[in-house]
Amino acid sequence: MERDPHDFMVICPHCDLVMQMHEHCFAGQKASCPRCHSKLETGWVHSETMLLLLTLTGLFFYIPANFYPMMAVEMKAGMITNASVFDGIFHLFTKGQWFTALLVFFCSMLTPALIIFVLLYLSITLKYMQPRRHHQELFRVVCHLDSWVMLDVYLISFCVAMFKMKDLGVLHPNWGLLALICLAVTMIYLMCQLDKRQIWEKLRH
Amino acid sequence: MNRVGSFQCLSCNGKLHLRTPNSLQAAWAWLATAAVLIFPANLYPITLFTVFGNEKPDTILSGTLTLVKMGMFPIAVIVFTASIAVPIIKIVGLTYIYFSVQRHVKLSDKARTRMFHFIEWIGRWSMMDxxxxxxxxxxxDLGHISSFEAGPATAAFGLVVFCTMVSSxxxxxxLLWDAEQASEEHLYHSGQRNKSKL
Structure with missing residues (x-):
């Protein structure tokens, strides 16, 4: 069979199937692996602008989500305690559980921040300059970190904690929780929509 | 390209290998670490809940049983799944997959790949605890009235989650589809089977 010079090879990131593709997806189209049906490529409408907007949204919610109190508990004795994501980590750290604190910090604060900043930096600088070596290094970090973003797990944990404490006092959800939910949704949407292959192609010299 | 030689990726300058060297060995090592650490993680108390000076240590299992006693059955199921079932399923499942790859056990590629990625995906949920x-x-934390602290098992439990995730x-x-050479299925040409080998 003749090979079209515009054809290119693709490897399914999920099951390693090697395939040949004729053309990239148009906006709204989606290519999926014939063997395992996982996503290969999505034609994303205005992908660069979308990426920039999503990372800015993430950046906007990041500080309130992590540093504003998520919930206050009013005990029967009248005492009130507040907790933000950062408070939880700091508390573990001061009580000597530094490893656990580090792990929670890594999964709930550090990885989202790194991904947001790297993608923001890439989407801004790639508009004005040629891809450099450090762009590639940075994006490689994002590719390795994506399964360590655990904000969705954190939200479920929050629900579990709430149920565990519901008999101990009155729970008052706070603005930090809303910001955390927004950040989690933004991050999940960003990671689902992020087309790594498309970005790698842009990063090629 | 020979089996040992490596090339550089044009996009990211990463090293390219036909198969990552010693990946099975490294995966076994991380898994073995997790399999050892799961014992302290489950035997030592993971939380220390103190009310008016009465310290009540709870292991993962006793914490779940307390939830059942308190009548919060759905939460107990979630906690049990995330902190007891998932780590065990992961360790047993990965052991089975690595073993089947090492010994070339006949097993459908599709099933094995699906199983592996399922295990990879559920791993994150153990962080819940x-x-x-x-x-x-x-x-x-109300000073002298009550306190809720992480017990000695937390670090071990965290390491179990971390090690199994790194292992996968x-x-x-x-390597999953090396075990069973179904070479034809791996080559598709825009949806049609391409008989020529790479």
């Missing part, structure tokens, strides 16, 4: 502890330790990360998934 640590997040719950982190949230509750702040909210329950370092494992080269291409």
């Amino acid at each position: 640590l997040f719950v502890i982190s949230i509750m330790s702040v909210l329950m 990360k370092v494992f080269d998934t291409r």
Whole structure:
């Protein structure tokens, strides 16, 4: 069979199937692996602008989500305690559980921040300059970190904690929780929509 | 390209290998670490809840049983799944997959790949217990009246989650279909089978 010079090879990131593709997806189209049906490529409408907007949204919610109190508990004795994501980590750290604190910090604060900043930096600088070596290094970090973003797990944990404490006092959800939910949704949407292959192609010299 | 030689990727300058060297060995090592650490993680108390000086240590299992006694059955099921069932399923499942790859056990590629990625995906949910502890330790901290602290098992439990996740990360998934050479299925040409070999 003749090979079209515009054809290119693709490897399914999920099951390693090697395939040949004729053309990239148009906006709204989606290519999926014939063997395992996982996503290969999505034609994303205005992908660069979308990426920039999503990372800015993430950046906007990041500080309130992590540093504003998520919930206050009013005990029967009248005492009130507040907790933000950062408070939880700091508390573990001061009580000597530094490893656990580090792990929670890594999964709930550090990885989202790194991904947001790297993608923001890439989407801004790639508009004005040629891809450099450090762009590639940075994006490689994002590719390795994506399964360590655990904000969705954190939200479920929050629900579990709430149920565990519901008999101990009155729970008052706070603005930090809303910001955390927004950040989690933004991050999940960003990671689902992020087309790594498309970005790698842009990063090629 | 020979089996040992490596090339550089044109996009990211990463090293390219036909198969990542020693990936199975590294995956086994991380898995073995997790399999050892799961014992202290389950035997030592993971939380220390103190009310008016009465310290009540809870292991993962006793914490779940307390939830059942309190009548919060759905939460107990979630906690049990995330902190007891998932780590065990992961360790047993990965052992089975690595063993079947090493010994070339006949097993459908599709089933094995699906199983591997399922295990990779559920791994994150075990972190739940640590997040719950982190949230509750702040909210329950009322100085002398009550405190909720992480027990000695938390670090071990965190390491179990971390090691199993790294184990599935370092494992080269291409080894999954090396075990059974169904070469035809791997080559598709825009949806049609391409008979020529790479």
